[in-house]
Amino acid sequence: MNNQLAHFKQSAPLTLGVELELQLVSPRDFDLTRGATDLLGSIDYDGRFGEIKLEITESMIEVSTLPRATADGIAADLDGLRQTLLTECARNNIVVCGGGTHPFHSWPERRICPGERFDELYSRYGYLAKQFTVFGQHIHVGCTSADEAIWLTQALAPYMPIFIALSASSPFVDGVDSFFQSARLNAVSAFPLSGQCPELRDWAQFIEHFSFLQACGIVHGIKDLYWDIRPKPEFGTVEIRVCDTPLTIERATALAALAQSLAHYLLRTRPALATALYLHVARYNKFQACRYGFAAQLSDPLLQRQVPLQEVAQELFAVLAEDAEVLGCSRWIELLKESLVAKSTDAGWLKERQVLHQNLNDVVREAGMRFSSLTGMNLKGSP
Amino acid sequence: MLTDIFSPLRASWEALQERLFFLPPFPDQLDSLALFSLLLVVGLLVGEWLRAHFGWPKVIGYVLAGTLFGPSLLGWISIEALAQARPIADAALGLLMLEIGRRLDLRWLLHNRDLLRGTLGDVSLSFLAIFLFAYLVVGLTPAWAAAAAAVTMASAPAVVLLTVEEARAQGLVTERIILHTALGSAAAFIVFAVVLGVVHAQHSDDWLNALVHPLWVCLGALLLAWLAARLALLVGALLPKRSLAQVFILVASALLAVGVARMLAVPVFLTLFLMGAMLAFRDEQRTLSYTTLPDGHWLLAIILFVVVGASLPWQDFTWLNGVQAIGLLLVRALAKVTALAWVGGSLPLAKRLMVGIGIQPLSATAVFMAYELAGLYPEIGRSALALPLLAAAIMDIVGPALCRYALIQSGETVEDGDRAKGGIA
Numbered sequence: 189m190n191n192q193l194a195h196f197k198q199s200a201p202l203t204l205g206v207e208l209e210l211q212l213v214s215p216r217d218f219d220l221t222r223g224a225t226d227l228l229g230s231i232d233y234d235g236r237f238g239e240i241k242l243e244i245t246e247s248m249i250e251v252s253t254l255p256r257a258t259a260d261g262i263a264a265d266l267d268g269l270r271q272t273l274l275t276e277c278a279r280n281n282i283v284v285c286g287g288g289t290h291p292f293h294s295w296p297e298r299r300i301c302p303g304e305r306f307d308e309l310y311s312r313y314g315y316l317a318k319q320f321t322v323f324g325q326h327i328h329v330g331c332t333s334a335d336e337a338i339w340l341t342q343a344l345a346p347y348m349p350i351f352i353a354l355s356a357s358s359p360f361v362d363g364v365d366s367f368f369q370s371a372r373l374n375a376v377s378a379f380p381l382s383g384q385c386p387e388l389r390d391w392a393q394f395i396e397h398f399s400f401l402q403a404c405g406i407v408h409g410i411k412d413l414y415w416d417i418r419p420k421p422e423f424g425t426v427e428i429r430v431c432d433t434p435l436t437i438e439r440a441t442a443l444a445a446l447a448q449s450l451a452h453y454l455l456r457t458r459p460a461l462a463t464a465l466y467l468h469v470a471r472y473n474k475f476q477a478c479r480y481g482f483a484a485q486l487s488d489p490l491l492q493r494q495v496p497l498q499e500v501a502q503e504l505f506a507v508l509a510e511d512a513e514v515l516g517c518s519r520w521i522e523l524l525k526e527s528l529v530a531k532s533t534d535a536g537w538l539k540e541r542q543v544l545h546q547n548l549n550d551v552v553r554e555a556g557m558r559f560s561s562l563t564g565m566n567l568k569g570s571p
Numbered sequence: 572m573l574t575d576i577f578s579p580l581r582a583s584w585e586a587l588q589e590r591l592f593f594l595p596p597f598p599d600q601l602d603s604l605a606l607f608s609l610l611l612v613v614g615l616l617v618g619e620w621l622r623a624h625f626g627w628p629k630v631i632g633y634v635l636a637g638t639l640f641g642p643s644l645l646g647w648i649s650i651e652a653l654a655q656a657r658p659i660a661d662a663a664l665g666l667l668m669l670e671i672g673r674r675l676d677l678r679w680l681l682h683n684r685d686l687l688r689g690t691l692g693d694v695s696l697s698f699l700a701i702f703l704f705a706y707l708v709v710g711l712t713p714a715w716a717a718a719a720a721a722v723t724m725a726s727a728p729a730v731v732l733l734t735v736e737e738a739r740a741q742g743l744v745t746e747r748i749i750l751h752t753a754l755g756s757a758a759a760f761i762v763f764a765v766v767l768g769v770v771h772a773q774h775s776d777d778w779l780n781a782l783v784h785p786l787w788v789c790l791g792a793l794l795l796a797w798l799a800a801r802l803a804l805l806v807g808a809l810l811p812k813r814s815l816a817q818v819f820i821l822v823a824s825a826l827l828a829v830g831v832a833r834m835l836a837v838p839v840f841l842t843l844f845l846m847g848a849m850l851a852f853r854d855e856q857r858t859l860s861y862t863t864l865p866d867g868h869w870l871l872a873i874i875l876f877v878v879v880g881a882s883l884p885w886q887d888f889t890w891l892n893g894v895q896a897i898g899l900l901l902v903r904a905l906a907k908v909t910a911l912a913w914v915g916g917s918l919p920l921a922k923r924l925m926v927g928i929g930i931q932p933l934s935a936t937a938v939f940m941a942y943e944l945a946g947l948y949p950e951i952g953r954s955a956l957a958l959p960l961l962a963a964a965i966m967d968i969v970g971p972a973l974c975r976y977a978l979i980q981s982g983e984t985v986e987d988g989d990r991a992k993g994g995i996a
Contacts, residue, residue, distance in 0.1 A: 216674070217861050222983065226743040230917055246742070278682040279917055280743055281750075297739070299985055547812040549861040 196337065196391065199255065199330030199424035202452055202515070204262050206444050207252040208433050209243050209323040210273070210559075211290050213283045218552035220293040220321070221282060222246035225301055231276045237268030244306055245298040245321045249273065249284070255330065255423075259445035259517040266437040274560050285556040286440075287538065288323055288358030288372035288432025291548040295319045316379065322372040323433040325355060325440050327447045328425035334391035336455070337419040340426045341385050342463045343454045344447075345470065348416050348430045349477035349486055350501045354524055355431035355443055356481050357534030360548060369481030369535040372432050373474065381407065382414040384470045387463040394419065416474070426451075430474070435534040435558050438523065445512065445520035450504070452511040465489040482531050501528050606652055607659060607874065613640060614873040628734050628971035633873050634934075635968065637880020648881045658833070660878040663871030664729060664935050665829040665843040666822070668756075670864055671728035672847020675753040685917045690751055692910030693930070694758040697724040700906040701899060705958060709895050714766070714773040715955035721766045722941045722959040723903060725759035726752040727934035727970060728844075733872055734932070734974040742983030744922050748929035748974070751911070756936065757848075760841050763940055764789045767947070774948050791837035796845035799828035800853060803846075807858045817862045838943055840936050876967075879935045882942070883964035887957045896961035903962075904931055922981060929977035932970030937963045 214221040224246045231240060238253040251273065253265035270284075277284050298318040300310045310317040331337040356369035368374070376382050388394050401407045410421065420427045428447055434440045469487040476484035477497060484497040505525045512518040527533065541551045584597045601609070617639075618632030640647040648656075680687045698720045705716035731752045735745055764785040771781035803824035810816045825843060832842040854860055908927035912920060941960050945952030978984050 215678075216676070217863075222741045223743045223746075225982075226918060226922065229919060230743075279685075280683070281676060281679040281746055297741075297985065299741075299983075302982070545812075547861065549813070550857065553857075 196334035196419070196421040197424035198332060200257065201330060201332050201455075202448055203255045203257055203330030203425075204259065204444050204448050205238075205253055205255050205328035205330075205423065205425065206262050206266065206440060207250055207326040207328075208266070208286070208437075208440055209248055209250050209325075210433060211285050211287060211323055212247050212249055212277070213285060213290070213552055213556060215281060215283050218283065218549045218556070220247040220290045220298070222299050223280065223282060224249050227276060227280055227282065230280065231272065233272050233276075237265040237272070240269065240273065242301045242303065242306075244301060244309060244317055246301055247290075247293070247298055247321055248323065255328075258515065259441050259448060259520045262444050263437065263441040263520075266440060270437055270559070283553075283556040283560075285552060285559045286323070286357065286433045286435040287534070287552075287555055288356070288370055289361050289375075290321070290323075291360030291538070291542075291551060292363035293321065294362075295321060313379070319375055319378070322358070322375045324372065324376075324429060325431040325433045325443060327428040327431065327444050328420060328423055329428070329447055329451045330423075330425050331419075334394075334419070334421065337421075337424075337426050338388050338391050338394050339461075340451055340454065341417050341419055342388065342461050343459070344417055344426065344428065344450065345384060345463065346466050346473075347450060347504070348428070348470075349473045349484060349497055350504060351428060351443065351446070352430050352432075352474065352477035353481045353484060353497055353501070353533070354446070354527070355434055355439070355534075356478070357432040357434055357538065359535040359539055360542070360551075363548060365539070365542070368479050369533060370432050370478045373430065373478050376414060379414045381412055383416070384467055385415050385417060387467065391419075416470075432534070435537065435555055437559075439527075439534065442520040442523045445515075445517035446508075446524055448515055449508040449512040449517060449521060452515055453508055456511065462490060481533055481535060482528065498528060498531075600655070601652060603655055606655055610637075610648070610656060610874050610877045611870060614877040618873070628737055628975045630730055630733050630737075630872075630876055630934075630971040631968055633876035634880035634883075637877035638883055638885060638964075639880075640877075641881025641883070643881075643883065643885035648877075653878060653881055656874060656878050658829075659871060660875045660935075661833060661839045662826055662829050663868070663875035664939065665832075665839050666825055666864060666868050666871060667729040667732055667875075668840045668843040668936070669821075669825050669847040669850075670732055671749070671753050671756060672844040672849075673851045674749050675757065675848045675851055676750060677852075679750065683917060685914065686747070686750065688914040689911050689923075689926075690754040690758075692914045693751060693907055694724065694755055696906040696910045697755070697903055698758075698762060700902040704899055704902045708898060709958055711955060711958070712773065714769045715951075717762075717769060718766045718944050718956065719899070719959045721759055721762040722937045722944070722956070723899065723933055723962055724762065725755035725936070726907075726930040727932035727936060727966075728752050728756050729872065729875065729936065730932035730934045730967075730971050731930070731974055733869075734971050735978065738975055738978050738984040740978040740981075740983045740985075742981060743918060744925050744929065744981035745978060745983050747918070747926045748977065751926065751930050755930065756844060759936075759940075760838075760844065763838075763841075763944075766944070770944060770947060770952075774951065788837060788841065791835055792832070792842040792845050795828050795831055795835075795837060795842045796849055799824045799842075799846045800849035802827070803850065804854060804858050807862070808856065812858065813861045817859060818865055821859055821862050822865070838940070840939055875935055879938050879967065882938055883967065884957060884960050885964060888961065892957055892961055895958055896965055899958060899962045900933075900966060903933075907931065925977040925981045929974050929981075931966065931973045933963050933966035934970060 212221055224242050241250045243250045251269040253262050256262050273284050295318045298321045300306050352370055358370050358372040361371045416430045417428050469489050473486045482498050485494040486497050488495050512521040541554050581597045588594045614633040614636045617636035618629035621627040621632040622629050642650050701720040702716050705711045705719040768781045768785040806820045807817050828842050828846055829839050832839045911927040912923050941956045945956045
């Protein structure tokens, strides 16, 4: 069995961690640039807010917070990481920005970062590795036990379309409007091990499933599972992986707060799971959320009918109010609620800017300004 | 040589003319378009062959083709043909200078003082080292030693841009090579203008020329650059950003500036560099910021480097001035690498060294600057500037290879990384 799975690290319950994959763009034309390795090599940073790491191509950089008990802690870490990165990028004439895809970069121009793991991915997946220059937010929620992590992985699954719609920030691909709110997940879907976690009883059954995949030669490590949500034994967390990197750290924090409140609610109420049923509609619902965002129609396998995502999300926010209160993150949830009511998303904002400027270079320029400036607590999309 | 080959043909033609009255006189000169196409084909073939067989930058092939077929060796490209091709070479150099001017990013210097220190170190050390070498070792007069330093102190923007483009390089080292090249060129142009006055002062009793010529060059270039940049921005603003029409406007404005600069004897390279810089600083609405030169500029660049190769004074080569030129290049290289390694900051030392190596090229701008200066007092200037011209001749061949080496060693080219890692297991 893989060593990573031998021991599930116990975490304090519901602690949070956030990883953001960010774009490195040139201030000359706002196309993606290369230079992550040298940038990282020149950063003088003591790790007080978390880590700054390489991602698969030289045009990406990943920041990850320390484990924090509250969303406010995450916000502080993300702000510290952002300032550190902005300072160093300014010294190297690079602009950092959020967004799930770069609207017009050319993927063959991307360069794989040095490193054994990246080389191995490029060797295994060929051009898909370069096309994987897409930018996501991963949210970790701490679990007290491995069995709890498996339960939560399945309990959170039906809510993934809501996370997708709230974080959607990738409407443009290859210089054209994809008509998707989140086109980024289409790049992820190309990988053979993407998708959903199967129905699992407990950690022992997960080990059994993993060992089976390993014996079939499909996986080597937990990182090979590109599931929408997956357990992360070395951190002692479940990891939500469906979100686009938002254009602001405020939205990224709010999404983390939503994950924490939802996990709190689920663990508090322990609803009966219908994983097998939800697996039938998971891909459809995910497509709906990616394609239409807040206007998606979700399939409810229990009621056997379609329900508007916006309605489901509104109900969820109402249900989570009490849990958010307990966790001290109501104001973050409130921001998401406002954005839902106003139907304002980062994807919508990007499209508006495109209509205004009629060119995507200026859209990325403004996205960079938006990421670097303190936008306050407003997620409604005003620049 | 070509006259010998064509004399039987001429005789036959003239014999035919007696009977076929519609025949024009035997053409003494190649038509400009035919010349353009021949230079293009010759440069292209040699460039591609060297690239395919030895992996050398194509620019080296273009220069070698010019050298081989130029007046110094085979003589197939005559001095008249060179003069005929000069407008195309000026247009090519102008467009590349426009591009390097647009890359002059002074805002970056505000965020990174190490770069400013590196550039100041490069400019001052390079000028001083070359001046002292030319004055003390070679024995040029102070004015011509300063002229030699002005001509050779900066890197070659055209070579650097084309080498970067050819290698599809991108990254922190590449960006620094481009920035230091642009800043070094700006400094060299200022020194060049001052040196114009100094040369006049040394060789003429008429102080008016010593004062007015540098002003003519600087203010003329500034005014032309400003007018051409304004024109490009005004018309460009009426068109969609990044549209083909904007590309045409940018190129047309640049060619207008080239033409007028040639008419007024204002250096083309300076005018277009300033135009590029103004477009970079004055384009608040980013009207033309995203508009790039068409790929066709490679066609013009081939002609440019064939012409540069043919203009190199290999016939003046002696072992003594050959050694002196190598000496100049060595002190220049040392000055550049030392300056950037010492005060270049913010990158690891190995990468700073690569920046120093990447800015070694010396080519078209230096050759054209040298001929501008030499043209003032031809009887003295040509011999006095043999040293920088020979240095440029050597670096025309070595420089692109050094620049490419620096880009590859920095790991910033796409192809080399991919070749090593690619493939599907």
